[in-house]
Amino acid sequence: MTTLFLTVGLPGAGKTTRARQLAEEHSALRLTPDEWMLPLFGDPQPAGKRDVLEGRLLWVGLEALKLGTDVILDFGCWSRDERSAIRWLVMSVGASCRLVYVPVDLETQRTRITHRRSTTPDQTFAMSEADLVHWRTQFEEPDATELDGHEVDGHEIGGPPPGWAGWLDWAADRWPSLA
Template identity: 55%
Template sequence: MPATVYLIVGLPGAGKTTHARHLELTAPALRLTPDEWQIALFGDENPEDKRDLVEGKLIQLAMRAAQLGTDVVLDFGFWSQAERSSLRWIASTVGAHSQVIYLPITPTEQRRRVTHRFATTPDQTFQMTDAELEHWSTLFETPDDEELLGTDLPPAPSGYPTWSTWASQRWPSLPDQYVAP
């Protein structure tokens, strides 16, 4: 049976890591949470350029594991549709299924959870201001029905021969090595 690559989508505090930990046990799936690597490597500096490099290697690892038959959960957030489309496409090239899981959250509940979490587990998370939370919500692209149902996959943006090429530019440590079967 093909493996499944779960793409966990949602803003900070939406409950992504909580849900990913659940799938880790129930699927069961290899859970890849970039924050855990980012914090282990760089503490609370959270450098954005390094995050992209960390994520790229985790994606490469995830796709190899899926190719070998292991379910994988990518606990990344995936704010943009292009990010999600590229990984759905790459998953298909390694013979895996993919599933977009969207966790919605209201601004009030988000502020409550993020504040509570930072008060109780400051070593496992980053501090976030109200201005940041508000700005991030304007950048977030809510998944549409086609993504949630796993139907139509949009073509790669113009200028990119494949979604693999697009993904390797979005995540520079991810090799442009995926080809449609």
């Protein structure tokens, strides 16, 4: 059975470093939106483009899983709903999903982002102290159920948020280019 490894964490946590390690360990396809934004759009954070790009990369990842290739999805996935939708999509193509949570404390995050901006400014986007603090309030840390895989193996991914017929509808709205 093919596996999608989903990295979860805030900017500067080390998700891409971990994704590179996983790709090498599992001979997997690594899909990292940050590496596509600048070449495609000339801007590391163009308004309205990231969700479209993530949708296409998610689509490519699902196709690769169907073909028997493991995939590393290096998105961050701050919300439980995003993670649940991706797990549902992965299960719908007959693959398994493994969350790879990369936690980071605020001081380490600051240090890493400062280093990244000074050494590879063309490969990242500006992040203020206010951004870092605000993002921490938006991030939904995965709980033990998500991390130990019971939710996936037991097929107990709950339903989508109210107002959505299913996870596919929710995902297509979140990532408009998925379908």
